Amino acid sequence: xxxxxxxxxxxxxxxxxxxxQPVVEIAGLNLVFETADAPVxxxxxxxxxxxxxxxxxxxxxxxxxxxTLLRVIADLQRASSGTIKVNGGSPEAARLNRxxxxxxxxxxxxxxxTVLRNVTLPLEIMGMPRQERMERAARVLELxxxxxxxxxxxxxxxxxxxxxxxxxxALSFDPDLLLMDEPFGALDEIIRDRLNEQLLQLxxxxxxxxxxxxxxxxxxxxxxxxxxxxxxxxxxIVDIVESSLPRxxxxxxxxxxxxxxxxxxxxxxxxxxxxxxxx
Amino acid sequence: MAAPMNSAWERLRHGHTLxxxxxxxxxxxxxxxxxxxxxxxxxxxxxxxxxxxxxKWTTGDLIRDTLSMERPVLPAPDQVVxxxxxxxxxxxxxxxxxxxYHAWVTLSAALxxxxxxxxxxxxxxxxxxxxxxxxxxxxPWVIASQTIPILAIAPMIIVVLGSIGLVGLLPKAxxxxxxxxxxxxxxxxxxxxxxxxxxxxxxRTYSASRGQIFRKLRWPASFPFLFPSLxxxxxxxxxxxxxxxxxxxxxxxxxxxxxxGSYYGQxxxxxxxxxxxxxxxxxxxxxVGWVERLTLRHTGGEG
Numbered sequence: 001x002x003x004x005x006x007x008x009x010x011x012x013x014x015x016x017x018x019x020x021q022p023v024v025e026i027a028g029l030n031l032v033f034e035t036a037d038a039p040v041x042x043x044x045x046x047x048x049x050x051x052x053x054x055x056x057x058x059x060x061x062x063x064x065x066x067x068t069l070l071r072v073i074a075d076l077q078r079a080s081s082g083t084i085k086v087n088g089g090s091p092e093a094a095r096l097n098r099x100x101x102x103x104x105x106x107x108x109x110x111x112x113x114t115v116l117r118n119v120t121l122p123l124e125i126m127g128m129p130r131q132e133r134m135e136r137a138a139r140v141l142e143l144x145x146x147x148x149x150x151x152x153x154x155x156x157x158x159x160x161x162x163x164x165x166x167x168x169x170a171l172s173f174d175p176d177l178l179l180m181d182e183p184f185g186a187l188d189e190i191i192r193d194r195l196n197e198q199l200l201q202l203x204x205x206x207x208x209x210x211x212x213x214x215x216x217x218x219x220x221x222x223x224x225x226x227x228x229x230x231x232x233x234x235x236x237i238v239d240i241v242e243s244s245l246p247r248x249x250x251x252x253x254x255x256x257x258x259x260x261x262x263x264x265x266x267x268x269x270x271x272x273x274x275x276x277x278x279x
Numbered sequence: 280m281a282a283p284m285n286s287a288w289e290r291l292r293h294g295h296t297l298x299x300x301x302x303x304x305x306x307x308x309x310x311x312x313x314x315x316x317x318x319x320x321x322x323x324x325x326x327x328x329x330x331x332x333x334x335k336w337t338t339g340d341l342i343r344d345t346l347s348m349e350r351p352v353l354p355a356p357d358q359v360v361x362x363x364x365x366x367x368x369x370x371x372x373x374x375x376x377x378x379x380y381h382a383w384v385t386l387s388a389a390l391x392x393x394x395x396x397x398x399x400x401x402x403x404x405x406x407x408x409x410x411x412x413x414x415x416x417x418x419p420w421v422i423a424s425q426t427i428p429i430l431a432i433a434p435m436i437i438v439v440l441g442s443i444g445l446v447g448l449l450p451k452a453x454x455x456x457x458x459x460x461x462x463x464x465x466x467x468x469x470x471x472x473x474x475x476x477x478x479x480x481x482x483r484t485y486s487a488s489r490g491q492i493f494r495k496l497r498w499p500a501s502f503p504f505l506f507p508s509l510x511x512x513x514x515x516x517x518x519x520x521x522x523x524x525x526x527x528x529x530x531x532x533x534x535x536x537x538x539x540g541s542y543y544g545q546x547x548x549x550x551x552x553x554x555x556x557x558x559x560x561x562x563x564x565x566x567v568g569w570v571e572r573l574t575l576r577h578t579g580g581e582g
Contacts, residue, residue, distance in 0.1 A: 076480050095486055102484045108477040112499045112578035121495065125485045 022085075023177055023209045024050040024073055029082035031068060041234035042068045046082070048228060048237065052176075055203055055210045057220035058228045059266060060273070065235020066213045067105075070179050073211065074102050086177075098126065100177040101170030105185055107162035109154040109169075115141070116150035119169045126173060140168040143202065160191040167195075171202075178210045184219070196222060197251065204247060217270075221245075221263045222254060229266055231273025239269035310356050317352040318345035354547045362551040375531060382555050384532040385520045388448045389563070392455020393516035397509060399456060400463025407464070408471040408497070409489070418468075425461050429454065429519065434526035451532075455519030459512035466508025470501025499578060506571035513563040521556060533559075 031043040043065045050056050058066040071077040072084060075091035086094035094100065101122075109118045116137055123133040141147050144164040154162055163183055170178060184192045200223060203210055214220050220227050225247070229239040244258050253259055291297045322344045326332045346355040354362075366378040373380060403421065407413045433454050440450040474496050482496050524534025533556045540549035 074484060076483065095484060098484075098486060100484070102481070104477055104481065106477060108475075108481045110478065110496070110499070112502070121482075122485045125482070125487045125491050125495065 021052040022049050023052050023054075023087060024048070024211070025083075025085040026073075027083045029069075029072070029084055030080050031065070031072065031077070032080045043072070043079070044234035044236045046235075046237055048240075050209060050211060050226075052209055053207050055212065055223055055225045056228060057212045057214055057224040057226070058230060059214055059217065059220045060230030060235075060270065061215060061232055063235075064230040064232040064273075066230050067181050068235065069230075070181050070211060070213050074100060074179050076102075094177075098122070098173060099175060100179050101173065101175040103163075103167055103170050103178065103180040103183040105182045107154070107159075107166040109162055109165055111154050113153075114150065115146065115152050115154070115157070115165050118154070118165055119172050122169065122173050136172050136174075137168075140171045141165075143171065144168045144198070160187050160195070163187060164195070167199075176208055178208055180210065181213045182215070183212075185214070192219070193251070199223065200249065217263050217266050218254065220266060221259055222249070227262070227266055229269035229273065231270070236273075238273035239265070241265050241269070307356055310353075311346070314351065314353045314355045315342055315345045318348055321352070322348070350544050351546055354550050358547050359550045359554055362547045363554065366548075366551060367555075378533075378536070378551065378555055381531055381533050381536050381552070382559055385451075385517065385524065385534065385556070386559055386563075388451035388523065388532070389455050389513075389516040389520040389559075391448060392452035392519055393459055393513050393563075395452060396456035396459035396516065397463050397512055400460035400508070400512070401467055401505075403460065403464045404467030404471055405493075407468050409493075414468075421461065421464055424457070429458060429522055430525075432457075433522050437523065437526055451520045451523030454523040455516040458515040458519040462508045462511040462515070463505075466504045467501055470504030471497045473504060474500045502574060502578060506567065506574070509567045509571075510564045513567050514560045517556060517560040517563060 026046055026048045029043055029046040030041070033040045033042055046069065048056075048069075058069060060066050068077060072079050073086060073091060075086075075095040084091055087097075087099050110121065113121065119137045119140060120133040123136060128136075137150070138147070141150065144167055146161060146164055146168065149157065149161070149165075154165070157165065163186070167183065184195050187195070196219060199210075202208070203223075210223075212220075212223060221243070225243050227241040227243065228237055229241065230236065231238045241262060243262055245253060245256070245262070319341060322341060325344075326336045326340075345351070347358070348354075351358070363378065366376065370377040372383075375381075403417065407417055436454055436457075437450050440446070440453065478496060478500070479492070482492055487495065520532070521534040521537070524532040525538055533552045536552040537549055540546065540552065
């Protein structure tokens with residue numbers, strides 16, 4: 001029960017920034033894929049520290065290794081060299097401890113399960129009693145405004161609703177770290193804006209650490225406390241932009257000068273890193 | 280008044296009934312023509328041998344007589360229907376003159392074989408999917424097993440099992456199982472490996488055990504592959520049971536009826552046993568299809 005309360009307790013109050021514990025520490029990380037003809041360097045000499053409560057966006061053109069980096073943090077991919085720590089231990093230990101919730105580019109719902117049972121899937125695997133599973137599912141579905149859709153199957157939902165179910169599923173076991181791989185990439189602009197705002201609310205309220213992959217500059221600037229700009233071939237970090245925007249922000253902030261300045265610097269970083277304009 | 284007529288016509292046009300009835304009618308016509316053609320030579324020979332009838336018979340006589348021979352080369356559909364009616368409805372189902380009795384003898388062996396074969400097929404698929412070396416070690420043998428003609432190996436299975444005291448239902452069930460484990464293994468290997476990388480990554484992030492990955496992902500993901508395999512398997516199981524009844528000259532079962540019919544030239548009996556055998560297979564496939572629809576309705580199938 002203690003874990004359930006946490007979501008509620010944190011709501012309302014602004015999270016204090018003092019602990020600032022490092023959640024992810026990466027130093028000199030390289031990842032080389034051995035392919036049939038020649039080895040491909042996906043990540044080259046990546047240094048990055050993500051602290052507790054950060055909202056870090058990884059932005060860059062396709063093929064710059066941002067998804068790969070997220071997968072290394074999630075222990076879905078192994079680095080070739082360098083060090084990486086998640087919560088002070090190995091990524092594998094973090095995965096075995098269910099330290100993070102991962103939201104994929106596609107919703108990845110299991111089509112034979114209802115919305116409710118998709119959300120409770122991680123809870124079933126963790127061996128939570130039925131009563132608690134139901135309570136948690138009801139709460140996270142309410143959070144993503146999908147109450148009343150419990151009995152529907154994924155094919156009966158729109159793409160945006162499916163992605164919201166997948167976010168509810170990631171939140172259901174209340175992980176402190178959220179890894180999100182272009183979760184809104186396939187959605188239209190209107191729904192995307194709305195989900196961005198909801199995500200920001202959630203981050204503000206719960207103080208979770210979020211690592212968010214995107215290739216949209218406005219999305220990155222609007223959401224992030226830090227923006228990591230990456231470039232391809234080989235994937236490396238070209239700039240890390242600290243956001244001067246307040247944590248408590250809404251859509252009007254898009255008109256602010258500071259917003260434009262940050263967006264400009266991110267765009268410069270992308271252009272500098274890339275050299276061409278194919279993105 | 281036009282609307283309901285229209286909708287009935289629409290339903291007939293778009294449903295399955297009309298196409299099926301059309302094909303059935305076409306088959307019946309071809310069958311009748313075939314019966315007249317195949318039986319005519321013997322009827323004409325009969326006419327020629329008879330001085331009274333010689334040169335006096337008409338085409339009408341010929342058609343009537345070719346369709347009502349006692350031992351025709353190809354019996355007419357109505358003769359088969361009359362025989363079926365006689366041997367199914369007019370005789371007590373417990374009597375060995377009842378075709379239902381023989382059908383049950385065959386069906387029970389087929390169903391036991393189907394159950395054994397399906398379980399074996401599923402077990403093999405689970406082993407192949409989970410142990411990488413088994414895919415290389417076992418799969419070639421699974422495929423090789425089906426290259427042996429079942430007609431050649433069936434008598435040996437019957438004889439070998441008979442020598443250790445196994446007679447009756449079980450040897451036939453083993454032949455059925457031998458035929459029907461194969462599509463189940465192949466279908467289930469495909470089904471158990473059907474989850475997308477994304478679905479596997481997802482459950483990996485929950486640090487699920489192998490058992491959990493199997494129960495929560497691989498097994499339910501295999502259902503769309505399992506049922507088509509089971510439909511093929513159940514039809515093969517009926518074939519297997521009939522083949523199992525042929526070599527020993529079994530006293531009961533549809534295979535025994537086929538054999539007895541061919542010994543005594545009772546073509547009408549052969550054909551009615553054949554028709555019942557295919558009805559049996561069709562009903563079994565239909566039953567599996569019914570279970571499939573029931574299962575898929577509970578697991579989010581669109582149909």
